[in-house]
Amino acid sequence: MILEALLTAAGMLWKALWALVLGYLISAGIQVLVTHRQMAAALGERNPARAGLASIFGLISSSCSFAALAASRSVLVKGAHPMNSLAFLVASTNLVIELGIVLWVLLGWTFALGNFLLGSIMIVYAYLLTLPWFPGRLARDAREHAKQELSAGVDEPDDEDFVARSWRQKLLSREGWRRIAQAFFMEWKMVYKEILFGFTVAGFIAVFVPQSFWNALFLEAGTDAPSFPAVLQNAAIAPVVAFFTFIGSMGNVPLAAMLWSKNAAFGGVMSFLGADLVAATVVWIHVKYYGWRYAGYLSLLLYLCMVAAGVSVHYLYAAFDALPTARPTLEEMIRFSVDYTFWLNILFGCVATALLWLHFRSSGTNS
DSSP, X not given: OHHHHHHHHXXXXXXXXXXXXXXXXXXXXXXXXXXXXXXXXXXXXXXXXHHHHHHHHHHTSOSSHHHHHHHHHHHHHTTOOHHHHHHHXXXXXXXXXXXXXXXXXXXXXXXXXXHHHHHHHHHHHHHHHTSSOOOHHHHHHHHHHHHHHHHTTSOOOOSHHHHHSOHHHHHTSXXXXXXXXXXXXXXXXXXXXXXXXXXXXXHHHHHHSOHHHHHHHSTTTTOSSOOHHHHHHHHHHHHHHHHHHOOOHHHHHHHHHHHHHTTOOHHHHHHHHHGGGGSHHHHHHHHHHHOHHHHHHHHHHHHHHHHHHHHHHHHHHHHTTOOOOOOOOSTTTSOOOSSHHHHHHHHHHHXXXXXXXXXXXXXXXXX
Protein backbone atom coordinates (compact mmCIF):
# COMPACT_ATOMS: atom_id res chain seq x y z
CA MET A 1 0.00 0.00 0.00
CA ILE A 2 2.93 2.33 0.58
CA LEU A 3 3.96 1.90 -3.05
CA GLU A 4 0.38 2.62 -4.11
CA ALA A 5 0.37 5.79 -2.00
CA LEU A 6 3.65 6.95 -3.50
CA LEU A 7 2.40 6.24 -7.02
CA THR A 8 -0.78 8.16 -6.25
CA ALA A 9 1.26 11.13 -4.99
CA ALA A 10 3.48 10.95 -8.08
CA GLY A 11 0.42 10.82 -10.32
CA MET A 12 -1.03 13.92 -8.67
CA LEU A 13 2.26 15.78 -9.01
CA TRP A 14 2.48 14.73 -12.65
CA LYS A 15 -0.98 16.17 -13.26
CA ALA A 16 -0.01 19.58 -11.87
CA LEU A 17 3.65 19.85 -12.91
CA TRP A 18 3.22 21.89 -16.09
CA ALA A 19 0.91 24.32 -14.29
CA LEU A 20 3.53 24.85 -11.59
CA VAL A 21 6.13 25.81 -14.18
CA LEU A 22 3.71 28.07 -16.03
CA GLY A 23 2.59 29.81 -12.85
CA TYR A 24 6.09 30.53 -11.62
CA LEU A 25 7.12 31.76 -15.06
CA ILE A 26 4.23 34.24 -14.95
CA SER A 27 5.18 35.28 -11.42
CA ALA A 28 8.78 35.86 -12.48
CA GLY A 29 7.57 37.85 -15.48
CA ILE A 30 5.40 40.08 -13.27
CA GLN A 31 8.36 40.81 -11.01
CA VAL A 32 10.64 41.77 -13.89
CA LEU A 33 8.40 43.26 -16.58
CA VAL A 34 5.91 45.33 -14.58
CA THR A 35 6.97 48.50 -12.76
CA HIS A 36 5.52 49.74 -9.48
CA ARG A 37 3.90 52.68 -11.29
CA GLN A 38 2.20 50.47 -13.89
CA MET A 39 0.77 48.06 -11.33
CA ALA A 40 -0.35 50.86 -9.01
CA ALA A 41 -2.14 52.56 -11.90
CA ALA A 42 -3.98 49.36 -12.79
CA LEU A 43 -4.82 47.91 -9.37
CA GLY A 44 -3.88 50.54 -6.82
CA GLU A 45 -7.40 51.67 -5.93
CA ARG A 46 -10.09 49.73 -4.12
CA ASN A 47 -13.31 49.62 -6.13
CA PRO A 48 -15.38 46.93 -7.88
CA ALA A 49 -13.90 47.74 -11.30
CA ARG A 50 -10.33 47.31 -10.06
CA ALA A 51 -11.23 44.10 -8.25
CA GLY A 52 -12.80 42.82 -11.47
CA LEU A 53 -9.67 43.74 -13.42
CA ALA A 54 -7.54 41.90 -10.86
CA SER A 55 -9.80 38.88 -11.31
CA ILE A 56 -9.27 38.98 -15.07
CA PHE A 57 -5.50 39.17 -14.56
CA GLY A 58 -5.75 36.14 -12.26
CA LEU A 59 -7.95 34.25 -14.71
CA ILE A 60 -5.29 34.44 -17.43
CA SER A 61 -2.41 33.57 -15.13
CA SER A 62 -1.69 30.54 -12.95
CA SER A 63 -3.71 27.41 -12.24
CA CYS A 64 -1.51 26.38 -9.31
CA SER A 65 -1.93 27.73 -5.81
CA PHE A 66 1.78 27.77 -5.01
CA ALA A 67 2.50 29.81 -8.13
CA ALA A 68 -0.56 32.00 -7.54
CA LEU A 69 0.76 32.83 -4.06
CA ALA A 70 3.99 34.10 -5.54
CA ALA A 71 2.19 36.03 -8.28
CA SER A 72 -0.28 37.67 -5.88
CA ARG A 73 2.61 38.69 -3.63
CA SER A 74 4.29 40.28 -6.65
CA VAL A 75 1.06 42.13 -7.46
CA LEU A 76 0.83 43.42 -3.87
CA VAL A 77 4.47 44.48 -3.72
CA LYS A 78 4.13 46.28 -7.05
CA GLY A 79 1.51 48.59 -5.55
CA ALA A 80 -1.89 46.88 -5.86
CA HIS A 81 -4.50 47.32 -3.14
CA PRO A 82 -4.54 44.25 -0.85
CA MET A 83 -8.17 43.52 -1.83
CA ASN A 84 -7.19 43.49 -5.50
CA SER A 85 -4.25 41.24 -4.69
CA LEU A 86 -6.69 38.89 -2.93
CA ALA A 87 -9.05 38.94 -5.92
CA PHE A 88 -6.09 38.08 -8.15
CA LEU A 89 -5.17 35.19 -5.86
CA VAL A 90 -8.66 33.67 -5.80
CA ALA A 91 -9.12 34.08 -9.55
CA SER A 92 -5.74 32.56 -10.38
CA THR A 93 -6.64 29.39 -8.47
CA ASN A 94 -10.35 28.98 -9.25
CA LEU A 95 -11.20 30.82 -12.46
CA VAL A 96 -8.42 29.63 -14.77
CA ILE A 97 -9.40 27.83 -17.97
CA GLU A 98 -7.13 24.81 -17.43
CA LEU A 99 -8.74 23.99 -14.11
CA GLY A 100 -12.20 24.13 -15.63
CA ILE A 101 -11.15 21.79 -18.43
CA VAL A 102 -9.77 19.19 -16.00
CA LEU A 103 -12.90 19.40 -13.87
CA TRP A 104 -15.07 18.99 -16.96
CA VAL A 105 -13.13 15.91 -18.05
CA LEU A 106 -13.13 14.25 -14.61
CA LEU A 107 -16.51 15.24 -13.19
CA GLY A 108 -18.54 16.98 -15.88
CA TRP A 109 -19.70 20.49 -16.73
CA THR A 110 -21.64 20.93 -13.50
CA PHE A 111 -18.42 20.88 -11.45
CA ALA A 112 -16.52 23.05 -13.96
CA LEU A 113 -19.24 25.71 -13.87
CA GLY A 114 -19.62 25.31 -10.12
CA ASN A 115 -15.94 25.98 -9.55
CA PHE A 116 -16.11 29.12 -11.70
CA LEU A 117 -19.11 30.33 -9.72
CA LEU A 118 -17.32 29.46 -6.48
CA GLY A 119 -14.30 31.63 -7.31
CA SER A 120 -16.46 34.53 -8.49
CA ILE A 121 -18.67 34.41 -5.39
CA MET A 122 -15.62 34.16 -3.10
CA ILE A 123 -14.26 37.39 -4.57
CA VAL A 124 -17.61 39.14 -4.11
CA TYR A 125 -17.91 37.92 -0.51
CA ALA A 126 -14.33 38.97 0.28
CA TYR A 127 -15.00 42.42 -1.12
CA LEU A 128 -18.22 42.80 0.89
CA LEU A 129 -16.73 41.46 4.13
CA THR A 130 -13.83 43.94 3.96
CA LEU A 131 -16.05 46.94 3.18
CA PRO A 132 -16.99 47.79 6.81
CA TRP A 133 -13.40 47.38 8.05
CA PHE A 134 -10.06 46.45 6.56
CA PRO A 135 -6.80 46.24 8.58
CA GLY A 136 -4.91 48.87 6.58
CA ARG A 137 -1.95 49.10 8.93
CA LEU A 138 -1.62 45.32 9.06
CA ALA A 139 -1.69 45.20 5.26
CA ARG A 140 1.00 47.88 5.01
CA ASP A 141 3.21 45.91 7.38
CA ALA A 142 2.58 42.79 5.29
CA ARG A 143 3.59 44.66 2.12
CA GLU A 144 6.86 45.76 3.71
CA HIS A 145 7.50 42.23 4.96
CA ALA A 146 6.90 40.90 1.44
CA LYS A 147 9.24 43.49 -0.06
CA GLN A 148 12.02 42.48 2.33
CA GLU A 149 11.43 38.78 1.65
CA LEU A 150 11.44 39.36 -2.09
CA SER A 151 14.50 41.59 -2.19
CA ALA A 152 16.43 39.06 -0.09
CA GLY A 153 16.50 36.60 -2.95
CA VAL A 154 15.30 38.08 -6.24
CA ASP A 155 17.28 40.55 -8.30
CA GLU A 156 14.66 43.23 -8.90
CA PRO A 157 14.96 45.52 -11.92
CA ASP A 158 16.30 48.49 -9.93
CA ASP A 159 18.60 50.26 -12.39
CA GLU A 160 17.06 53.27 -14.09
CA ASP A 161 17.93 52.21 -17.63
CA PHE A 162 16.19 48.85 -17.29
CA VAL A 163 13.16 50.23 -15.44
CA ALA A 164 12.68 52.89 -18.12
CA ARG A 165 12.29 50.27 -20.86
CA SER A 166 8.86 49.13 -22.04
CA TRP A 167 7.73 45.62 -21.20
CA ARG A 168 8.34 44.60 -24.82
CA GLN A 169 11.91 45.87 -24.69
CA LYS A 170 12.49 44.00 -21.44
CA LEU A 171 10.95 40.82 -22.80
CA LEU A 172 13.04 40.95 -25.97
CA SER A 173 16.32 41.68 -24.17
CA ARG A 174 18.85 39.20 -22.79
CA GLU A 175 18.97 41.13 -19.53
CA GLY A 176 15.21 40.83 -19.14
CA TRP A 177 15.28 37.06 -19.52
CA ARG A 178 18.27 36.81 -17.19
CA ARG A 179 16.24 38.54 -14.51
CA ILE A 180 13.17 36.39 -15.22
CA ALA A 181 15.30 33.25 -14.96
CA GLN A 182 16.72 34.39 -11.63
CA ALA A 183 13.26 35.19 -10.25
CA PHE A 184 11.98 31.82 -11.50
CA PHE A 185 14.80 30.00 -9.71
CA MET A 186 14.28 31.87 -6.43
CA GLU A 187 10.54 31.16 -6.39
CA TRP A 188 11.13 27.41 -6.76
CA LYS A 189 13.90 27.47 -4.18
CA MET A 190 11.53 29.04 -1.65
CA VAL A 191 8.68 26.50 -1.79
CA TYR A 192 9.85 23.24 -3.37
CA LYS A 193 9.93 21.44 -0.01
CA GLU A 194 6.33 22.43 0.75
CA ILE A 195 5.23 21.25 -2.69
CA LEU A 196 6.82 17.81 -2.31
CA PHE A 197 5.46 17.43 1.23
CA GLY A 198 1.93 18.39 0.20
CA PHE A 199 1.78 15.90 -2.66
CA THR A 200 3.21 13.08 -0.56
CA VAL A 201 0.71 13.59 2.27
CA ALA A 202 -2.15 13.72 -0.22
CA GLY A 203 -1.15 10.40 -1.76
CA PHE A 204 -1.01 8.61 1.58
CA ILE A 205 -4.35 9.98 2.79
CA ALA A 206 -6.06 9.06 -0.48
CA VAL A 207 -4.89 5.45 -0.15
CA PHE A 208 -4.93 4.76 3.60
CA VAL A 209 -8.08 6.55 4.82
CA PRO A 210 -11.07 4.13 4.68
CA GLN A 211 -14.59 4.91 3.47
CA SER A 212 -15.96 4.60 7.01
CA PHE A 213 -13.95 7.66 8.01
CA TRP A 214 -15.50 9.80 5.29
CA ASN A 215 -19.00 8.57 6.19
CA ALA A 216 -18.42 9.64 9.78
CA LEU A 217 -16.83 12.94 8.77
CA PHE A 218 -19.56 14.24 6.44
CA LEU A 219 -23.12 14.48 7.73
CA GLU A 220 -25.76 12.72 5.62
CA ALA A 221 -23.01 11.31 3.36
CA GLY A 222 -24.36 10.13 0.01
CA THR A 223 -27.73 11.85 0.33
CA ASP A 224 -28.97 13.34 -2.94
CA ALA A 225 -30.81 16.15 -1.14
CA PRO A 226 -28.98 16.82 2.15
CA SER A 227 -30.42 19.20 4.73
CA PHE A 228 -29.05 22.72 5.21
CA PRO A 229 -27.15 21.80 8.43
CA ALA A 230 -25.51 18.92 6.55
CA VAL A 231 -24.53 21.12 3.59
CA LEU A 232 -23.14 23.77 5.94
CA GLN A 233 -21.22 21.15 7.94
CA ASN A 234 -19.81 19.58 4.76
CA ALA A 235 -18.73 22.99 3.43
CA ALA A 236 -17.16 23.90 6.78
CA ILE A 237 -15.29 20.62 7.26
CA ALA A 238 -13.99 20.24 3.69
CA PRO A 239 -11.39 23.04 4.07
CA VAL A 240 -10.13 21.26 7.20
CA VAL A 241 -9.57 18.17 5.05
CA ALA A 242 -7.79 20.35 2.50
CA PHE A 243 -5.58 21.73 5.27
CA PHE A 244 -4.02 18.26 5.58
CA THR A 245 -4.33 17.00 1.99
CA PHE A 246 -3.22 20.01 -0.05
CA ILE A 247 -1.61 19.38 -3.44
CA GLY A 248 -2.36 22.50 -5.48
CA SER A 249 -5.30 23.67 -7.55
CA MET A 250 -4.75 21.32 -10.50
CA GLY A 251 -3.83 18.34 -8.38
CA ASN A 252 -6.64 19.22 -5.99
CA VAL A 253 -9.19 18.27 -8.65
CA PRO A 254 -8.63 14.48 -8.29
CA LEU A 255 -8.98 14.80 -4.51
CA ALA A 256 -12.19 16.77 -4.95
CA ALA A 257 -13.36 13.94 -7.19
CA MET A 258 -12.35 11.53 -4.43
CA LEU A 259 -14.48 13.42 -1.89
CA TRP A 260 -17.40 13.30 -4.30
CA SER A 261 -16.90 9.56 -4.71
CA LYS A 262 -16.71 9.28 -0.90
CA ASN A 263 -20.23 10.76 -0.63
CA ALA A 264 -19.52 14.36 0.36
CA ALA A 265 -22.25 16.89 -0.44
CA PHE A 266 -21.90 19.01 -3.59
CA GLY A 267 -21.45 22.15 -1.47
CA GLY A 268 -18.67 20.43 0.47
CA VAL A 269 -16.84 19.48 -2.73
CA MET A 270 -17.19 23.07 -3.97
CA SER A 271 -15.80 24.41 -0.70
CA PHE A 272 -12.92 21.94 -0.96
CA LEU A 273 -12.02 23.22 -4.44
CA GLY A 274 -11.52 26.68 -2.96
CA ALA A 275 -9.78 25.39 0.14
CA ASP A 276 -6.34 25.04 -1.41
CA LEU A 277 -5.91 28.66 -0.27
CA VAL A 278 -6.10 27.75 3.45
CA ALA A 279 -4.08 24.53 3.40
CA ALA A 280 -1.18 24.07 5.81
CA THR A 281 1.53 24.65 3.23
CA VAL A 282 -0.23 27.72 1.83
CA VAL A 283 -0.68 29.25 5.29
CA TRP A 284 2.99 28.63 5.96
CA ILE A 285 4.03 30.29 2.70
CA HIS A 286 1.78 33.25 3.52
CA VAL A 287 3.56 33.48 6.87
CA LYS A 288 6.91 33.57 5.07
CA TYR A 289 5.63 36.22 2.68
CA TYR A 290 3.66 38.51 5.00
CA GLY A 291 4.24 37.52 8.63
CA TRP A 292 1.96 35.66 11.06
CA ARG A 293 -0.63 38.37 11.70
CA TYR A 294 -1.59 39.14 8.12
CA ALA A 295 -1.35 35.46 7.16
CA GLY A 296 -3.83 34.65 9.94
CA TYR A 297 -6.23 37.39 8.88
CA LEU A 298 -6.01 36.37 5.23
CA SER A 299 -6.59 32.69 6.02
CA LEU A 300 -9.65 33.40 8.20
CA LEU A 301 -11.15 35.70 5.56
CA LEU A 302 -10.62 33.14 2.81
CA TYR A 303 -12.06 30.34 4.95
CA LEU A 304 -15.27 32.26 5.63
CA CYS A 305 -15.61 33.15 1.95
CA MET A 306 -15.08 29.61 0.67
CA VAL A 307 -17.56 28.07 3.13
CA ALA A 308 -20.20 30.67 2.30
CA ALA A 309 -19.50 30.36 -1.43
CA GLY A 310 -19.67 26.55 -1.31
CA VAL A 311 -23.09 26.68 0.36
CA SER A 312 -24.24 29.37 -2.08
CA VAL A 313 -23.26 27.34 -5.15
CA HIS A 314 -24.96 24.25 -3.73
CA TYR A 315 -28.29 26.01 -3.30
CA LEU A 316 -27.94 27.92 -6.56
CA TYR A 317 -27.76 24.55 -8.30
CA ALA A 318 -30.59 23.19 -6.16
CA ALA A 319 -32.78 26.13 -7.21
CA PHE A 320 -32.43 25.03 -10.84
CA ASP A 321 -32.67 21.31 -10.00
CA ALA A 322 -29.14 20.85 -11.36
CA LEU A 323 -27.41 19.13 -8.41
CA PRO A 324 -25.35 16.17 -9.74
CA THR A 325 -26.03 12.70 -8.38
CA ALA A 326 -23.66 10.33 -10.24
CA ARG A 327 -20.54 9.54 -8.19
CA PRO A 328 -17.51 8.17 -10.14
CA THR A 329 -14.67 6.12 -8.67
CA LEU A 330 -11.16 7.44 -8.11
CA GLU A 331 -9.13 4.75 -9.87
CA GLU A 332 -9.49 6.14 -13.38
CA MET A 333 -8.81 9.74 -12.38
CA ILE A 334 -5.16 9.47 -11.30
CA ARG A 335 -2.96 7.59 -13.72
CA PHE A 336 0.01 8.02 -16.02
CA SER A 337 -0.87 8.16 -19.70
CA VAL A 338 0.32 9.76 -22.92
CA ASP A 339 -2.23 12.57 -23.09
CA TYR A 340 -2.24 16.37 -23.03
CA THR A 341 -0.68 16.34 -19.55
CA PHE A 342 2.27 14.31 -20.85
CA TRP A 343 2.99 16.70 -23.71
CA LEU A 344 2.47 19.83 -21.60
CA ASN A 345 4.87 18.46 -18.98
CA ILE A 346 7.46 17.80 -21.68
CA LEU A 347 7.00 21.30 -23.09
CA PHE A 348 7.17 23.14 -19.78
CA GLY A 349 9.93 20.85 -18.53
CA CYS A 350 12.01 22.15 -21.44
CA VAL A 351 11.03 25.73 -20.54
CA ALA A 352 12.08 25.21 -16.91
CA THR A 353 15.36 23.61 -17.97
CA ALA A 354 16.14 26.54 -20.26
CA LEU A 355 15.40 29.08 -17.53
CA LEU A 356 17.50 27.27 -14.95
CA TRP A 357 20.34 26.94 -17.46
CA LEU A 358 20.17 30.68 -18.13
CA HIS A 359 20.13 31.47 -14.41
CA PHE A 360 23.15 29.33 -13.53
CA ARG A 361 25.05 30.38 -16.62
CA SER A 362 24.48 34.06 -15.83
CA SER A 363 25.07 33.93 -12.10
CA GLY A 364 27.81 31.33 -11.98
CA THR A 365 26.44 30.14 -8.64
CA ASN A 366 23.91 27.62 -7.34
CA SER A 367 22.33 30.20 -5.06
